[in-house]
Amino acid sequence: MPDYRRARAPGATWFFTVNLLERHRNTLLVREIDRLRTCLHAERQRRPLAILAWVVLPEHMHWLWRLPPGDSDYSTRWRRIKTDFSRGLPNTERRSTIRHARGERGIWQRRFWEHQIRDEIDLQHHIDYIHFNPVKHGLVTRTADWPHSSFATYVERGVYTRDWGAAPSFDMPDDC
Structure with a gap:
């Protein structure tokens, strides 16, 4: 088994991607x-954090968090959020033999992806990425039309x- 290690930087800002296990045609998150x-x-x-930007799509989500000074434990936060979310949902999802043996649900991918934000340019790129994601995935043609994100706050x-972030339209000229 690989020795999986996560970066630790107290008080840092982090971009996360968190996925459901079964992503195909899954709308559980929305x-x-x-x-x-x-x-x-x-x-x-339980454990404070600042949310800088977010988007929740049907089967995955992206978040930008800033942790308090001296705190680098985002993994525990994600574990608790995912566990709390799973509790109370009907236990109807498909589970592998390994997950069943460990008493795990089959809702979330075990891991998540994190990226430590390096500077203000990196931060802005990730904020843009988060807000454009529903358009990128073809869920809406205008960023403003996706209700499950922090985009409206940024407009305010x-x-x-x-x-901002509207998919380009290709209108036909009148003479065609």
């Missing part, structure tokens, strides 16, 4: 968005215009 919000709120009460702050 169907259960209120449960996800409740779980995140509960974890923030004047960071983006409401039409």
Whole structure:
């Protein structure tokens, strides 16, 4: 088994991608968005973190978190959020033999992807990536039309215009 290690940087800003195990045609995260919000709120009460940007898609999500000074434990936070989210859901998902033997649910991919933000340019690129993701995946043609993200907050702050991130349209000329 590989020796998997995560970077530790107290007080750092992190970009995360967290996926459901079964991604094909799975809409669990948006169907259960209120449960996800409740779980995140509960974890923030236990262990504070600042949420800089976020988007929840049907089967995966992206988050930008800034941890408090002296704190680098994002893994425990994610474990608790994923565990709390899974509790109370009907136990109907397919589970591998290994997951069944370990008493694990078959909802989440075990790991998540993290990237430590290096500077302000890197931060802005990741904020843009998060907000454009629903357009990238073909869920909407305008970023503003996706309800499960922090995009509206950024529009209110004047960071983006409401039409930022709209997929290009290819109108036919009148003479065609």
